[in-house]
Amino acid sequence: MIGIRKGIADIKSHLLEVYKATGKGFCLFIIILLFPIAWGMIVWYHTIVEGHLGSGMSDVVPWGVFISALAYFVGASAGATIVGLLIYAFGRTDYKPIGAMAILFGLICIFGATQFVMMDVGVPWRALKVPWILHNPTSMFFISSTSYFGFMIILTAELYFSIKVIGTKPTGFDKKMAKWLGILAVPYALFVVHTFTGTIFGVIKAREMWNTPLIPVHFVLSALACGFAGVALVTVITAKLEKREILTAATYSHMGLVLAGFITATLFLDFTDYIVLLYSQTAEGVETWHIISERYTGLFILNILGLVVADVILMTKRGRTENGLLIATTLTMLAIGAYRITLVSIGQIIPLYPQLGEVHYVPSREEVIMGVGMLALMVLLYSVLAKALPIRKSV
Amino acid sequence: MQQKMTRRQVVKKIAAITAAGAGAGVLLPSQSLAFTKLIERIIQTEFETKYEVLPPLPRVSFGMAIDLGLCIGCRRCSYACKRENSVPDSISPPYIMLMEVDPITLRRGSSILDERGNGLKNRLMYTKLRKDKEYMPLQCNHCEAPPCAKVCPTTATYKDKDGIVMIDYDKCIGCRYCMVACPYNARRFNWTEPKVAAEDINPLVPLRYHGVVEKCTFCVHRTRRGRTTRCVEACPNKARVFGNLNNPESKISKLIENEKSFRLKEGLNTKPQIWYLTQTKKKPMRWYKPLPPPKHIRGLS
Ligand code: SF4
Numbered sequence: 240m241i242g243i244r245k246g247i248a249d250i251k252s253h254l255l256e257v258y259k260a261t262g263k264g265f266c267l268f269i270i271i272l273l274f275p276i277a278w279g280m281i282v283w284y285h286t287i288v289e290g291h292l293g294s295g296m297s298d299v300v301p302w303g304v305f306i307s308a309l310a311y312f313v314g315a316s317a318g319a320t321i322v323g324l325l326i327y328a329f330g331r332t333d334y335k336p337i338g339a340m341a342i343l344f345g346l347i348c349i350f351g352a353t354q355f356v357m358m359d360v361g362v363p364w365r366a367l368k369v370p371w372i373l374h375n376p377t378s379m380f381f382i383s384s385t386s387y388f389g390f391m392i393i394l395t396a397e398l399y400f401s402i403k404v405i406g407t408k409p410t411g412f413d414k415k416m417a418k419w420l421g422i423l424a425v426p427y428a429l430f431v432v433h434t435f436t437g438t439i440f441g442v443i444k445a446r447e448m449w450n451t452p453l454i455p456v457h458f459v460l461s462a463l464a465c466g467f468a469g470v471a472l473v474t475v476i477t478a479k480l481e482k483r484e485i486l487t488a489a490t491y492s493h494m495g496l497v498l499a500g501f502i503t504a505t506l507f508l509d510f511t512d513y514i515v516l517l518y519s520q521t522a523e524g525v526e527t528w529h530i531i532s533e534r535y536t537g538l539f540i541l542n543i544l545g546l547v548v549a550d551v552i553l554m555t556k557r558g559r560t561e562n563g564l565l566i567a568t569t570l571t572m573l574a575i576g577a578y579r580i581t582l583v584s585i586g587q588i589i590p591l592y593p594q595l596g597e598v599h600y601v602p603s604r605e606e607v608i609m610g611v612g613m614l615a616l617m618v619l620l621y622s623v624l625a626k627a628l629p630i631r632k633s634v
Numbered sequence: 635m636q637q638k639m640t641r642r643q644v645v646k647k648i649a650a651i652t653a654a655g656a657g658a659g660v661l662l663p664s665q666s667l668a669f670t671k672l673i674e675r676i677i678q679t680e681f682e683t684k685y686e687v688l689p690p691l692p693r694v695s696f697g698m699a700i701d702l703g704l705c706i707g708c709r710r711c712s713y714a715c716k717r718e719n720s721v722p723d724s725i726s727p728p729y730i731m732l733m734e735v736d737p738i739t740l741r742r743g744s745s746i747l748d749e750r751g752n753g754l755k756n757r758l759m760y761t762k763l764r765k766d767k768e769y770m771p772l773q774c775n776h777c778e779a780p781p782c783a784k785v786c787p788t789t790a791t792y793k794d795k796d797g798i799v800m801i802d803y804d805k806c807i808g809c810r811y812c813m814v815a816c817p818y819n820a821r822r823f824n825w826t827e828p829k830v831a832a833e834d835i836n837p838l839v840p841l842r843y844h845g846v847v848e849k850c851t852f853c854v855h856r857t858r859r860g861r862t863t864r865c866v867e868a869c870p871n872k873a874r875v876f877g878n879l880n881n882p883e884s885k886i887s888k889l890i891e892n893e894k895s896f897r898l899k900e901g902l903n904t905k906p907q908i909w910y911l912t913q914t915k916k917k918p919m920r921w922y923k924p925l926p927p928p929k930h931i932r933g934l935s
């Protein structure tokens with residue numbers, strides 16, 4: 240009882256400290272974020288009550304940007320695990336200053352991903368029953384959504400012990416838990432969370448573009464690139480905003496090299512995908528190519544060129560600095576975003592019956608408002624929690 | 635449909651009290667109205683509508699044969715199905731789509747719909763019938779190995795013992811995974827609240843609500859009572875035959891055995907339970923004026 244009281248008093252004094260140290264700029268930033276969040280909430284409420292009629296989705300393209308966002312943010316959550324792996328398995332203690340931050344980033348990403356699904360489904364409160372009351376073990380959606388809960392639990396526990404470790408009096412148990420959770424999170428994230436999210440698409444034999452065993456592999460690799468880029472981007476932005484050094488130049492350089500490796504692997508799979516598509520000249524391949532090059536040119540260019548430019552920047556020594564990383568990671572995140580939208584949309588835009596008509600999907604105003612609202616909520620949660628939790632004490 | 639009035643009333647009362655409390659204490663009147671709407675929707679989906687279906691018939695496996703030599707694409711089956719199943723206008727295309735296809739498609743005796751392109755012209759929105767074309771109804775095939783049921787995270791979609799692929803609307807969360815998994819574009823989502831005039835609602839087929847998926851049920855409310863499907867009755871040329879595949883003496887079993895037929899996208903191994911007959915003997919056939927196509931199909935131009 241006394242321990243709990245003391246704990247609460249500690250939290251209170253910590254929050255008071257944080258509150259006092261919070262500048263006006265930060266408060267203004269949070270207030271600005273509240274507007275898109277409120278707007279998004281209102282539109283979401285309207286969707287729940289009236290239906291998804293205002294969305295750009297249809298019976299021929301049943302999945303829109305929200306499912307792309309699910310795939311994107313599940314991928315981005317991988318960032319949390321790579322940093323843990325580098326620290327605990329590869330002994331790169333120079334990454335420790337961003338260890339807890341990366342976990343928080345991953346946690347927010349996986350939370351955001353699940354919320355995008357909630358905005359997408361027709362009966363969201365019933366969707367909450369999925370892992371517990373309603374379940375079908377043959378459904379990849381069931382398996383992956385259940386794995387997200389597990390991932391959230393692992394990340395929350397990892398964050399808790401990481402905070403304890405960087406606190407004043409960590410015990411041996413805290414250190415052990417932080418280490419083992421950090422290591423456990425990696426295979427769980429790669430072989431359960433990301434693989435099964437990729438498999439959601441890979442098992443759909445109705446859609447030629449998705450139905451390949453390479454999809455989960457492609458998904459994991461692009462998740463690594465996107466997640467690591469996300470953590471690097473957040474680190475650089477935090478360092479710039481707070482005008483302090485979080486990582487050393489040597490660590491930034493190492494970060495750049497690791498990221499370049501992930502990007503190269505993703506690009507390799509992108510190229511083999513397109514080469515096979517163009518070379519084999521299957522009817523679906525030709526059609527996919529037409530759709531990519533004629534209707535989705537912007538996304539295609541952003542996907543490939545974004546990754547190539549980011550890779551080139553990171554290959555040079557000068558590019559692996561704070562500023563170089565800022566550009567390269569932004570490009571990587573945008574490029575992988577373009578890939579996710581391309582994958583989800585084009586997979587459905589090839590009509591299931593030849594000459595059924597021209598199938599199209601453009602996100603509607605409603606989807607954009609809800610999506611932006613959810614993004615703002617994720618930024619808000621990250622910003623507030625990064626301030627409120629003692630995750631920067633070790634810096 | 636079985637309505638649990640007492641439970642419903644209790645929940646409604648709770649909702650009203652909660653909403654009133656929230657309205658009086660915390661929220662503005664318009665917000666409390668919105669809140670009430672939300673509660674009402676939760677009640678509607680969770681407590682109010684119960685879809686009761688009869689159990690599957692024993693030793694029966696339903697299937698259908700469609701004689702493409704007799705189908706003239708007049709859309710009468712599609713209209714009759716819409717009415718029979720209380721399908722609202724907001725569902726477009728209806729459960730049964732009619733496609734105008736190149737005759738070469740069918741003369742090959744296999745489904746060109748497995749292939750793509752090759753200069754063939756298929757159309758959904760035709761307004762005049764052409765004797766140099768073939769017409770092909772497309773709907774749920776009640777696949778023997780239905781990918782839609784395999785991917786459904788909630789088991790809302792399931793394959794019943796008599797071969798009908800069913801949807802439990804009280805379990806469906808509206809994730810639409812089944813829709814992306816169905817190779818035949820057979821499923822429809824309720825993008826908005828379905829509205830059908832009270833007198834047009836078939837009492838045996840209650841209206842669904844927005845946010846759930848629906849599709850052809852092989853007229854489960856009729857076929858499990860020993861009747862045939864509505865589309866079979868509506869076809870003026872008797873192009874459709876429905877029956878029990880387990881009975882070797884049934885008309886459908888004989889047709890499948892003796893006539894040349896194909897099933898859609900056989901390469902996918904979904905084993906559709908609708909067979910298209912292609913080389914039937916000439917039978918008396920009349921050309922009726924086609925009913926109009928859907929005005930608009932979301933996502934298609
Ligand atoms: S046609 Fe589509 S909806 Fe019908 S059973 Fe087959 S996969 Fe399921």
Ligand code: SF4
Nearest residue numbers: 786806807809810812
């Ligand atoms: S939309 Fe409904 S029926 Fe379809 S997969 Fe999701 S829960 Fe199952």
